[in-house]
Amino acid sequence: MTDRPKVLAVDDSATIRKAMELVLDPADYELELAASGTEALEKAREFLPAVILLDFILPDMRGADVCQKLLEDPATASIPVVLISAKGAEIRQAYDNIPSVVSYITKPFTPAGVTSVIDEAIAATAAAAAAATAAAVTPVAPVAVPPPVDYAADDLDDEMVASANGTSADAPDEDDGADWDAPEDAIPAPRAMPAGAGRAGLEAMFETLRSSLEGVFVEEGDTRAGAAADESMSYHELAARLERQVRETLSQTESGARHNLCSDGSIRSLDDSLLDAYRRFCRLLFRAAREGAMENELIGHSQPRVLFVCSREGDLVERLRSIAQERADAWATAIVASNYRQLPLLARVFGPTHVVVEAMAGAAVWDQLDLVRKLPEGRRLRFIGVAAEGMGAGQSDRELLAERGITTIVGAGASLPQSLADEVVPAPSRMSLRERDMEAPPASMVN
Amino acid sequence: MDLAGERTGIAQRPQSDRVMVFSVDDGLFGVHLDWVEAVYEARSVEMHRVRVDKGPWHSFLLHRGEPALRVDLRDAFEIADLVGHPERAACAVIHSGGYRLAVAIDHVSGVQDLALDAHRPIPSSLLRDGGIPVGHLVQMDDRVLVVLDPHRLLSGAQRDALEPIWSRARAYGERHEKMRRAWVEICAAASEENIRVYARLSARNGRAKAAAAARVVLKAMVDPNYGVQTNGAVPKLVDRLVAEILRRSRGAASGIATISGAPDGEAGKVFIAGGRVIDAQCGSKWGRMALDSLLAQADGVVSFSERDLGHHPERISESTAASLILSLESAASEQRRRRAR
Numbered sequence: 001m002t003d004r005p006k007v008l009a010v011d012d013s014a015t016i017r018k019a020m021e022l023v024l025d026p027a028d029y030e031l032e033l034a035a036s037g038t039e040a041l042e043k044a045r046e047f048l049p050a051v052i053l054l055d056f057i058l059p060d061m062r063g064a065d066v067c068q069k070l071l072e073d074p075a076t077a078s079i080p081v082v083l084i085s086a087k088g089a090e091i092r093q094a095y096d097n098i099p100s101v102v103s104y105i106t107k108p109f110t111p112a113g114v115t116s117v118i119d120e121a122i123a124a125t126a127a128a129a130a131a132a133t134a135a136a137v138t139p140v141a142p143v144a145v146p147p148p149v150d151y152a153a154d155d156l157d158d159e160m161v162a163s164a165n166g167t168s169a170d171a172p173d174e175d176d177g178a179d180w181d182a183p184e185d186a187i188p189a190p191r192a193m194p195a196g197a198g199r200a201g202l203e204a205m206f207e208t209l210r211s212s213l214e215g216v217f218v219e220e221g222d223t224r225a226g227a228a229a230d231e232s233m234s235y236h237e238l239a240a241r242l243e244r245q246v247r248e249t250l251s252q253t254e255s256g257a258r259h260n261l262c263s264d265g266s267i268r269s270l271d272d273s274l275l276d277a278y279r280r281f282c283r284l285l286f287r288a289a290r291e292g293a294m295e296n297e298l299i300g301h302s303q304p305r306v307l308f309v310c311s312r313e314g315d316l317v318e319r320l321r322s323i324a325q326e327r328a329d330a331w332a333t334a335i336v337a338s339n340y341r342q343l344p345l346l347a348r349v350f351g352p353t354h355v356v357v358e359a360m361a362g363a364a365v366w367d368q369l370d371l372v373r374k375l376p377e378g379r380r381l382r383f384i385g386v387a388a389e390g391m392g393a394g395q396s397d398r399e400l401l402a403e404r405g406i407t408t409i410v411g412a413g414a415s416l417p418q419s420l421a422d423e424v425v426p427a428p429s430r431m432s433l434r435e436r437d438m439e440a441p442p443a444s445m446v447n
Numbered sequence: 448m449d450l451a452g453e454r455t456g457i458a459q460r461p462q463s464d465r466v467m468v469f470s471v472d473d474g475l476f477g478v479h480l481d482w483v484e485a486v487y488e489a490r491s492v493e494m495h496r497v498r499v500d501k502g503p504w505h506s507f508l509l510h511r512g513e514p515a516l517r518v519d520l521r522d523a524f525e526i527a528d529l530v531g532h533p534e535r536a537a538c539a540v541i542h543s544g545g546y547r548l549a550v551a552i553d554h555v556s557g558v559q560d561l562a563l564d565a566h567r568p569i570p571s572s573l574l575r576d577g578g579i580p581v582g583h584l585v586q587m588d589d590r591v592l593v594v595l596d597p598h599r600l601l602s603g604a605q606r607d608a609l610e611p612i613w614s615r616a617r618a619y620g621e622r623h624e625k626m627r628r629a630w631v632e633i634c635a636a637a638s639e640e641n642i643r644v645y646a647r648l649s650a651r652n653g654r655a656k657a658a659a660a661a662r663v664v665l666k667a668m669v670d671p672n673y674g675v676q677t678n679g680a681v682p683k684l685v686d687r688l689v690a691e692i693l694r695r696s697r698g699a700a701s702g703i704a705t706i707s708g709a710p711d712g713e714a715g716k717v718f719i720a721g722g723r724v725i726d727a728q729c730g731s732k733w734g735r736m737a738l739d740s741l742l743a744q745a746d747g748v749v750s751f752s753e754r755d756l757g758h759h760p761e762r763i764s765e766s767t768a769a770s771l772i773l774s775l776e777s778a779a780s781e782q783r784r785r786r787a788r
């Protein structure tokens with residue numbers, strides 16, 4: 001039996017669970033972790049924590065469903081819940097009708113912020129419980145009770161209860177605790193975080209997590225020594241190590257062992273292994289990104305993206321299709337020769353860097369291209385007009401294109417492929433990861 | 448149209464490379480078939496709406512009892528401010544993360560095998576959280592197909608913004624289901640309890656006319672003086688007629704309630720057999736439409752004569768209370784239209 005306050009942290013992210021461990025273990029809480037809603041419900045019943053930290057979207061159920069099931073079980077109904085979310089206040093608002101949700105933690109969070117919210121939640125719940133006990137033994141002034149309703153209780157959804165009563169009956173009043181003398185042992189003393197370097201390390205860790213949660217790939221979370229060691233390896237070696245580590249981690253997950261003797265000789269917990277696999281994966285990814293070896297979808301758009309807009313009539317569409325095929329390795333292309341109303345939506349998704357448009361495309365095209373110009377992508381967009389060859393039609397096309405504000409004009413003649421190649425900036429060539437290994441042998445392979 | 452695999456007739460084939468192709472703004476979009484639950488024609492599905500605080504209304508439909516929030520690709524891709532909000536002919540219910548979304552579409556083109564070895568997909572430049580593309584473009588013969596990642600239709604910020612709306616919509620859906628059950632009970636055997644539940648849930652779900660109609664019927668059921676002249680105040684025709692019908696209903700009477708003497712209305716009759724309204728007549732109208740018209744009239748005199756109706760046709764099939772609620776609801780709409788004119 002321990003006097004340390006019990007906390008159950010529920011999050012499907014291994015990194016967040018690890019972070020909670022790093023924060024709450026040194027701060028003298030008894031911590032239990034759960035990765036899913038089902039696991040959370042089981043552990044809540046067994047562990048009976050003083051507070052539950054709950055991620056509001058879990059792989060198997062939503063946070064609201066977890067709260068509801070906790071409320072339905074008398075053993076867990078009174079456990080206060082603190083939501084973890086990147087949009088704390090907005091999400092808290094959505095949970096207004098769930099009385100057990102007492103507070104929220106907004107990502108990114110700091111260690112001190114987490115412990116402070118936990119302590120407040122525990123204190124408020126203890127105060128409310130003590131007040132309820134006091135009310136049971138102390139005569140109190142009569143309270144206006146709403147008349148009983150004569151239909152089934154389950155017809156009242158939570159939202160209606162909240163709106164009818166102004167607030168939930170179970171929620172403590174704001175004034176609770178202000179003038180009330182709670183037993184001293186009912187309110188745990190605020191806990192201090194370890195000072196000095198440990199604190200700084202945790203802050204850095206949280207910053208890393210915050211960045212990764214926002215989808216920004218983080219290199220800072222890695223250790224310099226680890227990164228330097230991996231720099232000396234080939235892609236093949238890195239990938240092989242990652243594969244081995246993931247395989248061992250999966251095996252550990254299946255066995256249920258908390259610690260595992262890994263093939264590199266170290267003993268690691270499951271969380272350590274997962275975090276290390278994540279780091280190793282990031283190293284591989286960063287290196288490939290930095291060296292331009294990856295496809296552009298994750299690292300930006302160095303490759304020109306050319307949107308061809310022309311009429312279905314005539315031979316230009318076939319010629320543009322042929323140019324697109326020839327340039328497939330250098331350009332990403334899309335051809336629209338009909339249904340021009342799709343252009344704004346398509347341009348938004350495709351994100352062209354260049355629009356090659358036939359001069360005689362028609363009014364419907366120009367109306368839509370005017371909208372495309374106004375898209376966020378429109379600012380960086382270069383328009384290239386294709387004018388007919390010859391003096392008469394060619395001149396007329398060039399005038400029409402100029403009227404539309406298009407100053408880069410190429411002729412539709414035999415030189416069209418080369419003219420377009422000159423106007424559309426080619427992307428730097430890419431090599432496969434294996435080609436890179438072959439071209440620059442890593443340090444570990446050099447005798 | 449339900450696109451569950453077993454109903455498309457091609458369920459024997461593996462679905463791993465098959466996408467449902469649909470049209471939005473004349474552009475072709477596709478979603479992996481496994482993530483599509485159904486396609487509803489806009490005119491055949493009831494759209495509901497909720498909002499949080501004083502925010503904008505958000506539409507959703509109920510699919511298998513769960514809300515599917517309506518999302519237009521123009522909104523999802525943040526160009527609606529530029530190109531406006533169009534009407535769409537259908538909604539595709541798609542799983543997206545923990546949500547069901549009703550993606551507004553113009554029409555379904557069909558289900559297509561996606562041979563990506565022949566068509567190199569180009570990732571969209573529109574990225575979602577984590578730098579993941581919202582979809583890939585595949586140049587088909589003469590069209591561009593945008594294969595959307597169902598889980599990346601919305602950004603994290605958009606999903607967070609929808610979370611409170613989703614919660615409201617789910618509460619709405621639960622009430623809607625309870626209303627449906629209460630209505631089934633009312634149609635079978637109306638009671639004060641189920642009409643009260645129906646009235647309250649209707650009001651909560653924004654169906655003010657249905658709620659008001661149910662309250663009128665409820666009041667007439669529980670108040671013995673309802674529809675009776677008291678303290679010199681003459682009750683309205685609708686109150687007198689509802690009270691008369693329910694009084695005869697309680698007494699399991701058979702006969703005809705006659706409405707006459709309305710200065711600007713039409714004379715009419717309500718046929719009651721064994722306490723149940725089985726038909727009504729107003730001018731040339733019969734059945735429910737006639738009852739609607741009678742309840743919408745401003746004034747008139749109600750009298751009842753008991754008689755055996757013999758084999759009078761049953762043009763109204765619900766219970767008396769249910770038919771009254773429906774007709775009062777319709778009458779309220781009719782009165783509103785008259786006022787507007």
